[in-house]
Amino acid sequence: MSTTTTCPDCHAAMRAADTFCWTCGSPRGTGPAPDRLAVVHHAPAPDPGPSRTERRGTPRRGQDGSGRVVAGVAVAVVAAAAVAGWWLVRPDDDVSTTPVAAPSPSTSSSTSTSTPVREVAAATPAPAVAAPVPPPTPEPVYPTGVLTPARVTAPGSSPDSADAGGRTTTYVAANVLDADPSTAWRTEGSAAGSSLTFTFDAPVRVTEVGLINGFAKVDPHDGTDRYPQGRRVLAVTWTFQGPTGPVSVPQRLSDGERDLQRIPVPAVVTSSATLTVDEVTRPGAGRLFDRTAISEVRFTGA
Known part of the structure; x- marks a missing residue:
């Protein structure tokens, strides 16, 4: 044992x-x-x-x-x-793991120190907006027919007088725009070199001008013809202030023609015009009436 x-x-x-x-x-x-x-x-x-x-x-x-x-x-x-030992180190059953590939030697150092870059979506450019096209500027509409200036100025006028019936007769510059040949602008002596200036309230397009070159009046009381008594205009120059500068149109007139003598002009847009007297006749009636007269001035647009 x-x-x-x-x-x-x-x-x-x-x-x-x-x-x-x-x-x-x-x-x-x-x-x-x-x-x-x-x-x-x-x-x-x-x-x-x-x-x-x-x-x-x-x-x-x-x-x-x-x-x-x-x-x-x-x-x-x-x-x-x-x-x-296996129970101590085993992974949890409910946690799924994914094997991670080891970084390559060439990239391990860079990836370990690099900062993750957040991807930013590129901004979508706003659609181009076409600039609004302004509507075409409409063609200006100008009046047609007889164009009446708003005012007229002259260097001087003869003093008032009386006709055979004793009625007062004036000779102011506005008489050339009243469409009455029996009224007139009249100045003492020769009017050569004198100018009348016409002004419009708005631009107009002038295509024709005309005038009566003397005092075309017959006295209604005694029948005296005033046209041959004074000086008559023989030549004038029309000047228009156009968009690109002054436009001048000369005109020759016939002595003894008592009606409106017209002349076409190139269509010109203007707000003012000047009538300059270039030549007149000698005094009539034995030089007793040394005065120059213009009975009517007319502007026409078309």
Whole structure:
């Protein structure tokens, strides 16, 4: 009958024939087992003596069975430790993991220090808006027919007089625009070099002008013809202030023609016109009436 004892290190049961502890591997003896690392690196392990096989020959059936049991227990302990370690480090069942490819050596350093760049969607350019096309400027509409200036100025006029019936007769410049040949603008002496200026309230397009070149009046009381008594106009120059500068049109007049003498002019847009007397006749009636008269002036547009 074998005698058992305990290991001085781990207190496991040992048989009297065992030379080391089957649990912790300490050699049989009293006191703590020497440090196995120190034994490995600094001193040779103590001679355990002849092995059981050498000392006792072929192990007995009972002894061989005990060794196998201990070895099986040791394997089970190792397996249990492995399983416990796997449970400690295993991933959670409900967390799915995706393997991540290791960065290549050429890009690992750059990607580890680079800052992620947020992608910004390119702004969609606003659609081009065509500039509004202004409507075409309508062609100005000018009055047609007889064009009446708003006012007329002259250098001087003869004083008022009375006809054979005693009615007062005036000779102001406005008389040339009243459409009455029996009234006239009249000035003393020769009117050569004198100018009458006509002004319109708005631009007009003039295509024709005309005038009566003397005092075309027959006195209704005694029938005296006033036309041959004074000087008559023989030549004038019409000047219009157009958009590109002055436009001048000369006109020759017939002596003795008491009606309106007309002349066409190039269509000119103007707001004013000037009538300059260039030539007149000598005084009539034996030089008793040294006065120059114009009975009518007319502008026409078409």
